[in-house]
Amino acid sequence: MLRRPTDPAPVLVRRFVQLFTGLFLYGIGIALVVRGELGVAPWDVLTQGIAKQTGLNFGLITVITSGIVLLLWIPIRQKPGFGTVMNALLVGPAADVGLWLIPQGLDLWVRIVLLAAGIVVIAIATGLYIGAHLGPGPRDGLMTGLHRVTGWRIWIVRTGIELVVLAVGWMLGGNVGIGTIAFALLIGPLCGYTIPFFAIRRSGRMPADRVGARAKPTVRTGTVEAPIPAPSAAPGRAPA
Numbered sequence: 001m002l003r004r005p006t007d008p009a010p011v012l013v014r015r016f017v018q019l020f021t022g023l024f025l026y027g028i029g030i031a032l033v034v035r036g037e038l039g040v041a042p043w044d045v046l047t048q049g050i051a052k053q054t055g056l057n058f059g060l061i062t063v064i065t066s067g068i069v070l071l072l073w074i075p076i077r078q079k080p081g082f083g084t085v086m087n088a089l090l091v092g093p094a095a096d097v098g099l100w101l102i103p104q105g106l107d108l109w110v111r112i113v114l115l116a117a118g119i120v121v122i123a124i125a126t127g128l129y130i131g132a133h134l135g136p137g138p139r140d141g142l143m144t145g146l147h148r149v150t151g152w153r154i155w156i157v158r159t160g161i162e163l164v165v166l167a168v169g170w171m172l173g174g175n176v177g178i179g180t181i182a183f184a185l186l187i188g189p190l191c192g193y194t195i196p197f198f199a200i201r202r203s204g205r206m207p208a209d210r211v212g213a214r215a216k217p218t219v220r221t222g223t224v225e226a227p228i229p230a231p232s233a234a235p236g237r238a239p240a
Helices: 009-036 042-054 058-076 082-101 108-131 138-150 154-171 178-198
Strands: 218-221 224-227
Touching (some): 009 082, 042 058, 138 154
């Protein structure tokens, strides 16, 4: 069940603008990495490996993988949102636009620049659309869900996921390039900066500068999670 936004109109408009901007840039970032021709992202290495082992086509495996990742949301209680659906619908077409605009067969130094730009653009896009608080995509939802339940920093969780996926994909026969390794090592730290930077402050929510920091323990009160209060002073004694 999708969560319903309840923010004032100006905040809600900003959230939707930020969501769609982020998703469009995400697709452009993917196109930049692809045109860099120095190695695909770790999740694509996994898809290539599964394709070699099963004979299924790339697109079908991507859909199946997304479904499996969504099932992993269940034990960590990660909930979908409007952004989850839009991620599935818009990132692919945006990537197609980028691939149409950016030519192939460029000089090596240009491809290196495209790879670096693609990684940075994807990190910015991730911060924008996740910071809109309208729901992450399947893979980013796994990242934010694990961050929430473990309290580990975003960049640690993201880097760990990318390295595990890369290792499995490589063992299955996926192609690994220098760009793949660069993506796996850099995207986590960059997202650890962009997600809190672009997080929109919402009424009654964690401030933007706390998103991505270590999660505080909470207790559930009815339908609301509230921070565990600090111990109060003993009766009859003033606080130190």
